[in-house]
Amino acid sequence: MSSTSSFQPGHARSETSLFHGLSSAEVTRLEEACVEAKSRAHCPYSHFRVGASLLLTSGAIIQGANVENAAYPVGTCAERVAIATAVVQGAKKGDFRALAVATNISPPASPCGMCRQFIREFCDLDMPVLMYDVAGKVVVMTLEQLLPMSFGPDKLLSAE
Template sequence: MTTSIPKFSPGEAVTEKDGLIHGLSAQELQLLAEQCFEAKTKAYCPYSLFRVGASLLLNTSSPTTSASHIITGANVENASYPVGTCAERVAMGSAIMAGHRLGSFKAVGVSTDIADFCSPCGMCRQFLREFLGLDTPVFMFNKEGTWIVRTMGELLPLSFGPDVLPPREEMRRRGGEEGEDKAKTA
């Protein structure tokens, strides 16, 4: 089953600042949308029949029309249901393997075949949180191409990420102190 690329439009009021939509040019938003819709066509979902496509727009020094600044993923299911992988984690895993890290991503796009908007699942929100700034926009496209957007921080409020962990040196020190305390009480 293929998906024709729809005309993309906001599903809620959008405030543009300096001609940008949540920090993206109209050209970047169009490319993000097209790529996550295209990725959805590659989903392997014979059990749920629920196709999901994801696209990650990379931060670049200049806007481009090239899809090379987008990394995509689709959901991949398995007969052992919990072993399946969501589109967002497939895309982010590919990005990490390509050498991208925190700060590399400008926006995320997610598309499904349903009329309503579908956000990343809880596991994907936590996974994305590891590599996205809390202000990174996540565009969620329905089957008609209408979208809503929320920031990573809005999708995962009061989140736990690498920034809340103490520095490694402090963790090592704490680990050593706990080991000493345990030895003293034994």
């Protein structure tokens, strides 16, 4: 898809250039955190491990992992856990700079539609979502690319 961007970590890039507004060091922190979070997944039903990481404007990194349930619809995904944890720690709309997700497949898995909607509540449409495959290759799309013509908080208000 021509509108996505990708690069290989380790690829020679200037340390001062930014990738979707992220420094090379920030991308590395995001990748390491989402890959590490995979190990905390509770996924005895799907055996499909997902790790997520969030970079906040404060510089903090917040992790998430999928937490499944015997009643499948009751479980939750890595991306939503990371964002909800951040909110409970005080993060608000405007405080989110990037989200990263790691799985054990290739090409990389994208956030499910439910998570894209959850992200939409808090994050800017141009926030990058970094999706890592099992080998560390990454595909990046913005929230708007992942959830075009989205249903957001403003829609509810326009109904009143």
